[in-house]
Amino acid sequence: MSAARAMRAAGPARRVLPPNGLPRLIPPDGPLPLADHIGRYGPAPFQAGDLITVVEQAGLTGRGGASFPAGRKMRTVAQAGRKAGPLRGSGGTIVVANGAESEPASGKDRLLLTRAPHLVLDGIALAAEAVGAARGYLTVDERQDELALHLAAAIGERERAGQNWVPVQILGVPARYVASQETAVISQLNGGAAKPAFVPPRPFEKGAHGRPTLVQNVETLAHIALIARFGADWFRDLGPAPAGVPGPGAGPAAGSALITVSGAVNRPGVYEIALGMPVGELISWAGGPSERPQAFLAGGYFGGWLPYDQALDVPVSDPALRAAGAALGSGVLVLLPESACGLAETAWIAGFLATQSAGQCGPCVNGLPALAGMLEQLAFGRADRQALGWAQRLVTLVTRRGACHLPDGAAAFVASALATFADEIRQHAAAGPCSRVRRRPVLPAPGYVWGQWK
Amino acid sequence: MSRSLRVNPIACEAHGMCVELLPELITADPWGYPIIAPGPVPGHLLPLARRAVAACPTLALLLDQNE
Numbered sequence: 001m002s003a004a005r006a007m008r009a010a011g012p013a014r015r016v017l018p019p020n021g022l023p024r025l026i027p028p029d030g031p032l033p034l035a036d037h038i039g040r041y042g043p044a045p046f047q048a049g050d051l052i053t054v055v056e057q058a059g060l061t062g063r064g065g066a067s068f069p070a071g072r073k074m075r076t077v078a079q080a081g082r083k084a085g086p087l088r089g090s091g092g093t094i095v096v097a098n099g100a101e102s103e104p105a106s107g108k109d110r111l112l113l114t115r116a117p118h119l120v121l122d123g124i125a126l127a128a129e130a131v132g133a134a135r136g137y138l139t140v141d142e143r144q145d146e147l148a149l150h151l152a153a154a155i156g157e158r159e160r161a162g163q164n165w166v167p168v169q170i171l172g173v174p175a176r177y178v179a180s181q182e183t184a185v186i187s188q189l190n191g192g193a194a195k196p197a198f199v200p201p202r203p204f205e206k207g208a209h210g211r212p213t214l215v216q217n218v219e220t221l222a223h224i225a226l227i228a229r230f231g232a233d234w235f236r237d238l239g240p241a242p243a244g245v246p247g248p249g250a251g252p253a254a255g256s257a258l259i260t261v262s263g264a265v266n267r268p269g270v271y272e273i274a275l276g277m278p279v280g281e282l283i284s285w286a287g288g289p290s291e292r293p294q295a296f297l298a299g300g301y302f303g304g305w306l307p308y309d310q311a312l313d314v315p316v317s318d319p320a321l322r323a324a325g326a327a328l329g330s331g332v333l334v335l336l337p338e339s340a341c342g343l344a345e346t347a348w349i350a351g352f353l354a355t356q357s358a359g360q361c362g363p364c365v366n367g368l369p370a371l372a373g374m375l376e377q378l379a380f381g382r383a384d385r386q387a388l389g390w391a392q393r394l395v396t397l398v399t400r401r402g403a404c405h406l407p408d409g410a411a412a413f414v415a416s417a418l419a420t421f422a423d424e425i426r427q428h429a430a431a432g433p434c435s436r437v438r439r440r441p442v443l444p445a446p447g448y449v450w451g452q453w454k
Numbered sequence: 455m456s457r458s459l460r461v462n463p464i465a466c467e468a469h470g471m472c473v474e475l476l477p478e479l480i481t482a483d484p485w486g487y488p489i490i491a492p493g494p495v496p497g498h499l500l501p502l503a504r505r506a507v508a509a510c511p512t513l514a515l516l517l518d519q520n521e
Contacts, residue, residue: 197464198462198463198464198465360463360464361463361464361466362463362466362467362468362485362486362487363463363483363485363487364463366484366485366487367483367485370484397483397484397489401463401483401487401489402463403462403463403464
């Protein structure tokens, strides 16, 4: 970046140094007013080179759930924008910052938007410049009025300071699991219902207002705001080195990430970690187990269950968690205590996910309630071989059968439960439901009541 | 250049025409929605695949050109 510009903005007495170690994204004393934000990080470095290449070199992956390479997505949108050309005078592409955070066990996007709004807004402006976008949208959960007002105030601050490089409009998204899915946000922006759409066309080809659209999670954009300032090497300075590659982190597990830790830990909350930190160490950061643990849920309801003792050494990164049978997802880790029944928890969430269907695709509309019913039978009724066989068959039947990934996520979540809680299924089959099934569920399912899927 | 069948799951209403017309590649799930055999459509089935696509009442069955 231009050091001269940073000096001017921050005053001659201060030099902007890259944040050393952690946290990178969330200032402990935030939210910072715009002037202090610029003082700490320096101004957003526009035209400081080819940002897309730098993001690619950094190895940043999307933090919204899919862990897709962020630089590649930006390049695709930029190319599609050049190909599309100006249309009826409203040229350019569009950037959508996704902060709706519909994953119930996740709290990191709300925390980031609350404590570091200008980092996200910098990220929107920088990404917009890189992909040729003339406008941006920032989505938040429509129930979070206070957060929307807080963000509107931050945008107002930038306008008054003449630093609002790209007009950003705040969009309230319905509180439904699939409403913050990429194509659902696009559909809402285009005046339709907030429901997933059939692809292609994908958002990068034809998104909001028919323009090529870059949809990135707000944390991804905040990372971009820092990578633009401090470079790819600085970003990769945290995170593990992949096998056979000397030096600090590279590839898909580079950098830091915000992880929401909850369940049976002493200090639940959002932790920014260097990707690759072992699960066990993160649990220690969160104060250690608050009662005897039995399993983890990693990646949220599109992720998977892992047995406690086998997962402690697993690095928190998407490749490592996938190899273990879960995923990084949107950075969710829930510790399940032994006092809870893993089958009942899974039945609870399978039912919740069935109620979250947008109701568009037959295999999802029919398959998710059938799956929920079979899980309730395994947890509360006869956990016989036939029920287990049906649950496994339904997992296969719904996978990749919808327009969005809700059925795939529900199926993977249930499949991981059938593997992780295999002993419980045998015990339920032999002796009937355990006493722990009556416990209030540990996993959050906002607005859901037992059996609502019926 | 090969071709593959694909269903638009939002448009599909389980009329079952494709299952009737192309059982070689399309079967019904327990609710009547089509399950397509993975992979490209074999050359000798292409005419039948085209007929199934044309017969779908909701235009939900697609014959894609693979790149």
